[in-house]
Amino acid sequence: MRILHTADWHIGKQLAGFDLLDVQRRSFAKLRQVAKDNQVDAMIIAGDVYDRSLASERVVGTVNKMLRTLNLDDKLPLLVISGNHDSGPRLATGHEWFKATGLHVNTTIAGAFQPVTIGDTQFFLLPYFEPRQAQVYFEDDSLRRIGDAVTRTVHAMEELFAPDKHHVLVSHFFVAGSSHVGENGGASETSVSVGGLDAVPVSAFDAFDYVALGHLHNRNAIQNDHIQYAGSLVKYDVSETNMLKGCYILDTETMTREFVQIPQTPEFRHVTDSFAHIMDPDRDLGVAPDDFVQFTLTDTEIIPDLMNRLRARYPHCTGVDRQTQVNLDQEMHAQIQDLDPMALLTDFYPEATGAPLSAGSRQWAEATLQEVRGAE
Amino acid sequence: MRILHTADWHIGKQLAGFDLLDVQRRSFAKLRQVAKDNQVDAMIIAGDVYDRSLASERVVGTVNKMLRTLNLDDKLPLLVISGNHDSGPRLATGHEWFKATGLHVNTTIAGAFQPVTIGDTQFFLLPYFEPRQAQVYFEDDSLRRIGDAVTRTVHAMEELFAPDKHHVLVSHFFVAGSSHVGENGGASETSVSVGGLDAVPVSAFDAFDYVALGHLHNRNAIQNDHIQYAGSLVKYDVSETNMLKGCYILDTETMTREFVQIPQTPEFRHVTDSFAHIMDPDRDLGVAPDDFVQFTLTDTEIIPDLMNRLRARYPHCTGVDRQTQVNLDQEMHAQIQDLDPMALLTDFYPEATGAPLSAGSRQWAEATLQEVRGAE
Structure with a gap:
């Protein structure tokens, strides 16, 4: 059986004030085509469907149409959880009716104990939650760390394991050992704390054959043979400009997965160069007129009216900063204080x-x- | 066949800062019981399910649970439209799936031309809309008045009439000839313009056997043998304190309807009296300790710390004003100018x-x- 694994759509997200809805719709159309071409049996959407708890009517209409297209038009079973960007109660609207057509949306800890069986596999849908929600659910105040809460949840799931099925967990957390740093540096998800209290240990997931994660936008954030972040559908931060975006196709017989790239249009690029080069009409920086582009200037001089001049040539310029070569360590910091x-x-x-x-x-x-x- | 007709739930509405969710839940439970006791075949909810376009997660969860209880637990077909207080796209979430269990939610003009047949009756669900939406839908810029737009819509519906069925319209507008004034004076729905451009003429509805309306909170706002406002589920304004709230049971064979009262707890009362009487512990004003109560003082003196003193005795005091006996007509107005x-x-x-x-x-x-x- 083939399962498509995607996550972090963040529908409605804006980039430096630019509306990304059309970019997202195009990537969604390609994702739909990947599902068709690969004749997948179901699609996992591992959280952060929406970018905000309170989405605009236009964004709500877009998400509703996407889910309708996949589930009702294409008759594709969907396994959906809420991420930290989604509003659980809002995303849950209608879920009791959705099940009838194989659209499974879970936004609660309680719902994580109602596994969905498709073919040879049992799917457990564990949405993003805060430790206090687990404290209430399990009536156990000791669950103060998310790692403990998830470990406790997974133990309870194991009692529901059908022995003749494979077991796949769909979830949305920061897993310890994951790298926050994008392929070209920079944080891909700014709201999580690195390591420590807010991380789920890899060992929490030992019981599962495959863990389909969302949350980190870098699909390579963790290197593990049975734990995989899908990465975001679209590039949402300058740290993601050199990442390949796409989805995974999981084969449940072998529990191996294959990455399928989904290029976005327009692209989101990051260029480091001098202002003169960037503005030179004869120089090819590999930036198409519609591309989103962030610049890092190698110049040191003050450049008057910088953003307006950049946007006159690159209308989708998302930002500009300066290159610095500062690299401080603690020893240097001590020396500096005396200077x-x-x-x-x-x-x-x-x-x-x-x-x-x-x-x-x-x-x-x-x-x-x-x-x-x-x-x- | 028996159809329950309710409207204007306004779930999430607050009264002078007081949360009404528990009041609304209690009235809903009684409404549910009325539906059971009368063994109705379907329930009409004629708009303004929500009080606000952007409802809180708690309110969304409450509405979702109400609809689930009626439709999935009680297996009751529901005919729901959006009112001017609802967000169409948000209320529409999931409607493509809801149909399978007889939950019919329509929030668009297009959807009004997909009548729902239950038993001996065809139901047409026409949500609240603005004239410009009709201009776009019919590609006709002349539809500048809501009356013209609704008349045009109803004509198009008539072509879909099944001759062997009764025809019921569910809608949410201000109908010309309706009274804005509550049974004890005051406006029950402040956002509509009285008469003129914003009103739908009674004649627009001639083709229907029954018109189940929402919008005005006074169920007696219009006196017509085949057009009926349900009135709001709960009292939401001081002008509504003397109204009886409840719902209608429509018999589709005779197209007659019967009002069933649903008393709310706590009550919302309006008391006109002197401050001394109101604060007198030995005097029975018919106000229970938990009741919401609005006071109109007959006193003329300044009363220091008035609201705090009132709320010390009546914790749910929603407001206070003074009695005036001013009654100006145009002639008086002219005289006054010279004084x-x-x-x-x-x-x-x-x-x-x-x-x-x-x-x-x-x-x-x-x-x-x-x-x-x-x-x-």
Whole structure:
């Protein structure tokens, strides 16, 4: 049996004020085609269907249409959980009726103990939850860490395991050992705490043949032969610009999975270069006119009216920052505290910009420092 | 066949900051019992299920549970439309699946042309809409008035009439000739314009055997043998305190209906009396400790810390105002314009308070007027 595993659609998300609904609709259409081409038997959507708890009417209409298309038009069973971005009660609306056509939506801990059997596999749908919800559900105040809460939940699930079936968990958490860093650096999901209290240990999932995760947008965040993040449907952060987006096709007989790339249109790119190069009409930076693009400038000078000039040439410019080469460790931090401000600047400036402090800049800095000290 | 007709649940509505969810749940439970006791074959909910387009998760959960209880637990077919307080796209979530169990939710003009046949009757579900939506749907810019738009819609419905069935329209509009005034005065639905452009003429509904309306909270707002407002489930305004709330049971063979009262707990009362009487512990004003109560004081004096003192005795006091006996007509208005301010006050004061202007008050008013004139 083949199961498509996707997650983190974040329908309704905006990028630097740009509406991504059309991008998301196009990626969804490709995802639908992947499901058809691979003749999958069901689709897992592992949380964060919506980007916000309170979505606009337009976004609600879009999600409703997506689920209708897959489930009612294409007759595809769906296994859906709520992520930390979804509103459980809102996403749950109608779920009692959806089951009749194989659309399984679960947003509660209680619902995680009603496994869905399709073919040779039992699916357990465990939505994102907070430890206090587990404390209430299990009437156990000791479940203060999400790792303990998930471990307890999984133990209770094991009692429901049908011995002649495979067992797949669908969930939406930060798993310990996952990497937050995108393939080109930067955080892909800013709202989780790294490691420690907010992470679920890998060992919590030992009982399952496959764990279909959502939450981290980097599909490679964890390297494990039976635990897989799907990654987000679309690139949502500059740290994701070099990632390949898509979905997984899981074969439940072998419990192996294959990644299928889904390129987005327009693309979201990140370019590091000088302002002169970026604005040079004869230079090909590989950025199409409609692409979303974030720039990191190698320049050190002040560039007046920067964003307007960038957007005149790149209408979907999502942001701009400057390249810095600062790399502090704790030892350096201690040394720095003892330095006089002028000495600090003399060291810092070339490190940050790659060029020494000019005589004019030095004079201006010394005068300013004196002025500040005089005012104390 | 017996059909229960209710409307204007406004789930999530607050009254002067008081949460009405428990009141609404209790009235809902009684409504459910009325449906059982009368063995009705279906229930009409004629719009304004929600009080707000953006309801809280708690309110969404409450409405979802109500619909589930009636339709899935009690196996009762439901005919639901969106009112002006509902968000169409949100209320529509899941409607494609709901049909399978006889829960019919329509929030669009297009859906109004998919009548639902139950037993001997065809039901047409016409939600609240704005004229511009009809202009788009019919591609006809001349539909600038809601009356024209509804008339056009009903004509198109007539072509779908099954000749061997009765025809019932479920809708949510202000019908011309309806009274906005509650049984004890005051507006029961403040957001509609009275008469004129925003009203639907009674003649628009000639083709139907029965028109089950929502929108106005006064079930007696229109007196017509085949057009009926259900009235709101609960009292939501001081103007509604003397109304009987409940629902109608329609007999589709005779197209006659019977009102069934549903008393709410706690009650919402309106008391006009002096502050001394209201605070007198030995006097029975017929207000239970938990009742919501609005006061109209007959007193004219300033009463310090009024609301706190009232709420100390009546915790659910929703508001307080003063009795005035002013009654202006146009002729009086013209006379007043010619009057000197002091003469105006001398006339107005006893009219508004029932007592003449005292010598002290007169002196104070004259001094103040002089001061104001001096400042000009």
